[in-house]
Amino acid sequence: MFLDFFYKLRARGVPVTTHTWLALVEALARGLHGDTLDGFYQVARCILIQSESHYDEFDRVFAESFRGAAADARDLLQQLADWLKDPRAQDLDPELRAALAGMDLEQLRRELADRLANQKERHDGGSHWVGTGGTSPFGTGGANPAGVRIGGGGGRSALAVADARRFKEFRRDLVLDTRQIAAALRRLRRLTRDEGKLRLDIDETIDATARNCGDIEVVLTPERHGDVRLLLLLDVGGSMDPHAQLVSRLFSAAHQGGGFKELRSYYFHNCVYQRLFEDAGFNKPVSTASLLKELDSKWTVVLVGDAYMHPGELTMSSGDWWESSRGPSGLTWLARLADRFPRSAWLNPEPPGLWRSGTIAEIARVFSMFPLTLAGLEDMVKYLRRPALSSERRSVITTLARGR
Amino acid sequence: MQSFTGTSEYIVSPELARAVDVAVALGRPLLVKGEPGTGKTLLARDIARFYNTPLERWHVKSTTKAVDGLYQYDAVRRLHDSRFGDGDVRDIGRYITMGPLGRAFQRDERIVVLIDEIDKADLEFPNDLLHELDTMSFTVAETGETVAARHRPIVIITSNNEKELPDAFLRRCVFHWIEFPDRALMSRIVRVHHADAEERLLAGALEAFYALRAVDGLRKPPSTSELIDWVSALRHSGMDPAKLLGAGLPFIGTLLKKEQDIDTASRRFSAPPNKSGGRTGH
Numbered sequence: 001m002f003l004d005f006f007y008k009l010r011a012r013g014v015p016v017t018t019h020t021w022l023a024l025v026e027a028l029a030r031g032l033h034g035d036t037l038d039g040f041y042q043v044a045r046c047i048l049i050q051s052e053s054h055y056d057e058f059d060r061v062f063a064e065s066f067r068g069a070a071a072d073a074r075d076l077l078q079q080l081a082d083w084l085k086d087p088r089a090q091d092l093d094p095e096l097r098a099a100l101a102g103m104d105l106e107q108l109r110r111e112l113a114d115r116l117a118n119q120k121e122r123h124d125g126g127s128h129w130v131g132t133g134g135t136s137p138f139g140t141g142g143a144n145p146a147g148v149r150i151g152g153g154g155g156r157s158a159l160a161v162a163d164a165r166r167f168k169e170f171r172r173d174l175v176l177d178t179r180q181i182a183a184a185l186r187r188l189r190r191l192t193r194d195e196g197k198l199r200l201d202i203d204e205t206i207d208a209t210a211r212n213c214g215d216i217e218v219v220l221t222p223e224r225h226g227d228v229r230l231l232l233l234l235d236v237g238g239s240m241d242p243h244a245q246l247v248s249r250l251f252s253a254a255h256q257g258g259g260f261k262e263l264r265s266y267y268f269h270n271c272v273y274q275r276l277f278e279d280a281g282f283n284k285p286v287s288t289a290s291l292l293k294e295l296d297s298k299w300t301v302v303l304v305g306d307a308y309m310h311p312g313e314l315t316m317s318s319g320d321w322w323e324s325s326r327g328p329s330g331l332t333w334l335a336r337l338a339d340r341f342p343r344s345a346w347l348n349p350e351p352p353g354l355w356r357s358g359t360i361a362e363i364a365r366v367f368s369m370f371p372l373t374l375a376g377l378e379d380m381v382k383y384l385r386r387p388a389l390s391s392e393r394r395s396v397i398t399t400l401a402r403g404r
Numbered sequence: 405m406q407s408f409t410g411t412s413e414y415i416v417s418p419e420l421a422r423a424v425d426v427a428v429a430l431g432r433p434l435l436v437k438g439e440p441g442t443g444k445t446l447l448a449r450d451i452a453r454f455y456n457t458p459l460e461r462w463h464v465k466s467t468t469k470a471v472d473g474l475y476q477y478d479a480v481r482r483l484h485d486s487r488f489g490d491g492d493v494r495d496i497g498r499y500i501t502m503g504p505l506g507r508a509f510q511r512d513e514r515i516v517v518l519i520d521e522i523d524k525a526d527l528e529f530p531n532d533l534l535h536e537l538d539t540m541s542f543t544v545a546e547t548g549e550t551v552a553a554r555h556r557p558i559v560i561i562t563s564n565n566e567k568e569l570p571d572a573f574l575r576r577c578v579f580h581w582i583e584f585p586d587r588a589l590m591s592r593i594v595r596v597h598h599a600d601a602e603e604r605l606l607a608g609a610l611e612a613f614y615a616l617r618a619v620d621g622l623r624k625p626p627s628t629s630e631l632i633d634w635v636s637a638l639r640h641s642g643m644d645p646a647k648l649l650g651a652g653l654p655f656i657g658t659l660l661k662k663e664q665d666i667d668t669a670s671r672r673f674s675a676p677p678n679k680s681g682g683r684t685g686h
Contacts, residue, residue: 019575023430032426042422047430050574052437052581167581183566206479214487245621252623 002079005044005065012061014054018099023047028080029111037066040076041162053374055167063162081112181253184377188228188260188300188384198222228300230254231291231341232265233272235305236280243349246372247304250347266291270309271330272337288333292340300384301337301344304372307363308350314359328403331362335400338366343387345380347372365396406455414443414450415592423580424451430578433519433537433559438582440564441627447582448518448560455558460517462504468525470532473503474542474551496546506551509540514555523566530573538576585628587614597632601639609635612653616660619672626659634658 009016024047033039041062049058204219211217232254234247254263266276266286276291278284314330328336338344346367348355355364363369368387370380389397408424410416416424424447427434436444452459462473478499486493502510508517522530536542537559541552561577563569585593591610598606609631617625626634637655653659653673660666 015571017575023432027426027430030429032422032429038418039422042419043426045419046423046426046578046580050435050571050577050579055581183568186567202480206483209483 002076002083005061008061008065009048009058012057014049014057014061016048018096020048020050021096022099025080025108028077029108029115031115033076035077037076052167059162059164059167077112077116081109081116181250181374181377182256184374184381185254186259187378187381188230228260229262229295229298230260230264231295231299231301232263233276233301233303233305233337234265234267234280235270235303236267237269239306239308240349243306243372246349250304250372268305270305270313272303272333273330274327274333288336292336295341297341299341299343301341302347302380302384303334303337303344303367304347304349306350307346307348307355307360307369309359311359311362314362331366331400332403334363334366335397336403338397339401342389343384345370345384345387347376347380365393366400368393408451408454411450411453413453413596414446415589415596416447416450417583417585417589420447420580420582423578427560427578428558431540431556433561433577435561435563435569435574435577435579436582437563437565437579439584439627441629442582442584443628444562444582445518445520448516448520448562451558451560452516455514455516457513457515458511460504460508460515460557461520462518463520464522464525464529466524466526468529470525470529470536471503473505473519473533474536475503475506475544476501477544477546497549500544500546502551505536505557506542508557509542509551509553511557512554514557516558516560519559519561521564522561523563523569527567527570530569534573534576590628590631593628594632594635598635598639601635605638605643606635609638613659616653616669616673619669621668622660622665623662624660624665630659630661 006016006021024044027033027043027047028040033043044062045055045058049055198220199222201219201221204221205217208217208219209215232251234251236244236247240247251265254260254265266278267280267282268276269282272288274288275285276288278286344367346363346369348360348369349372350360352371355361355369360369368380368383370376370383408416408421408428410421423434426432436447438444448461449459477496478501482493482496482499485491491498504517504519508515539552540556541550543550587610590613591606594601594606594610613626613631613634616622619625634655637658641654643654653669656666656669660669
């Protein structure tokens with residue numbers, strides 16, 4: 001049960017290392033869990049997990065692994081002792097085996113033996129069993145996104161805590177608040193010392209002064225500053241309405257916390273055509289072509305939209321869907337953006353399950369598409385730092401950008 | 405070693421108390437994260453009080469370097485002295501001052517060290533401290549002298565999540581996320597600060613507070629410290645606690661710090677009771 005827990009956590013993507021696992025073994029051998037399952041839950045969580053985004057998965061695995069275990073968790077030590085008797089005989093992965101080989105197992109075994117002897121002397125207070133009340137594995141928290149606290153105060157059992165799934169909202173595959181988005185976007189920054197205000201560099205000054213036989217020689221270096229210019233293009237209205245709040249968080253995060261050298265944002269409806277708009281009310285138009293000319297290819301471009309529209313809006317080549325005048329199709333405009341700005345990506349608030357067909361799939365051929373979740377944002381930032389265009393995408397973009 | 409239970413001035417959840425015990429027993433740093441205003445920084449002060457030991461504070465800024473916490477070498481003063489002939493510049497030791505960690509290592513007792521807001525510093529900062537926190541010793545490069553901890557200090561690290569911390573660093577820490585307190589815990593926390601407040605007022609304030617936090621779309625939901633300030637304001641004004649929500653939340657400025665949030669909240673709480681918050685546009 002004990003070792004299963006370790007492998008299950010890893011199988012579910014919780015990064016538990018042998019290093020932390022052995023720290024847990026040590027903590028248990030020292031009795032830090034106070035011989036209760038609750039204590040074990042608390043000790044295991046604070047040692048094995050290093051991010052609140054993994055709390056939820058930890059809770060789920062814990063509930064699965066220890067449902068039906070005795071609440072006083074005394075047999076846990078026995079299991080641990082049995083395991084340590086001959087860890088090599090068991091089916092361990094090489095990493096864990098190597099780590100165990102490097103440990104002072106004798107010491108651990110002695111500590112465990114003492115503790116077990118101690119335990120037997122104590123009055124056996126009728127261990128009761130928990131978790132057999134027919135609750136579904138992860139059900140009790142259910143509909144309330146904030147999670148339900150069971151019992152309150154110190155009376156909650158570990159399984160009730162785990163079942164409540166109070167940390168669901170910290171999962172990384174959800175988007176949370178402005179601050180987290182800002183933190184993700186900030187990783188786009190690159191710091192350079194190209195230009196900017198000069199500052200006294202004390203270390204260099206001392207060095208130069210020493211070389212100069214003690215006559216003060218002042219060295220100035222430019223301050224470090226952000227060098228990334230970001231162009232944000234946002235789809236508003238229609239099918240984007242359900243995502244309005246999410247997009248507005250992204251928008252304010254980019255503005256407040258981004259620290260970009262320059263940040264511009266424009267709006268479009270469904271698809272980009274010959275005009276973009278400075279305001280979400282579509283009153284102040286800007287020509288897309290002039291933007292393509294004005295901004296150089298070092299700009300980072302992020303489009304945010306569900307990419308979901310009537311196919312005609314994307315491909316009609318006789319002219320814009322929304323404009324009476326003739327012009328290239330929406331897809332052509334998108335390809336021109338992708339062509340001009342190699343550092344570009346598309347953020348989609350719709351789940352990736354829906355991307356395989358229709359206009360979404362069409363646009364995903366032009367732009368690398370990422371889900372608008374925390375994990376998606378992080379992936380996008382990683383991609384934008386080192387964009388790699390497949391030759392297939394490259395040729396799609398060049399063909400489409402030529403338009404007609 | 406005695407198990408940590410918090411003090412009369414600082415209420416801890418059983419999970420946090422256990423995490424402190426584990427960190428102390430294993431001699432690993434305790435990394436604490438959580439919403440702003442959940443008492444991350446105060447925890448270190450309280451642990452020091454609980455174990456009755458001194459506390460060294462190290463407030464990290466964006467310009468802080470890892471070595472600053474260990475020691476600082478005042479080259480400028482030495483240069484100055486060499487030019488104007490004050491003191492013996494050959495004795496480098498005179499120009500070395502210990503930082504918070506360095507001082508903690510030199511103590512004759514185990515003390516608590518707080519490394520506050522570690523995420524403010526450069527990305528490399530936590531990595532630069534790995535070795536020193538592991539071995540609890542360092543070498544002063546300028547003099548070659550080694551400073552080793554006589555007693556492993558209890559190290560508490562707080563982070564506001566502004567930057568991801570490196571994995572190698574995280575692996576060495578005991579981690580705890582301070583959850584936002586539920587109502588029962590919160591009422592105990594508020595009691596610590598307002599021991600003699602009227603029960604009815606506290607109940608009313610908590611009711612309004614959690615209703616406000618539940619409002620969707622707040623940029624910065626109010627936290628514990630704001631609630632405590634708000635209760636002070638309410639007590640001074642002698643408001644009728646039953647009417648807090650109806651009155652459009654008096655002194656809302658103590659709870660919400662962003663103009664948009666105040667707008668959102670006042671729209672929500674001063675509107676006629678039966679009007680549903682309908683969505684607009686499509």
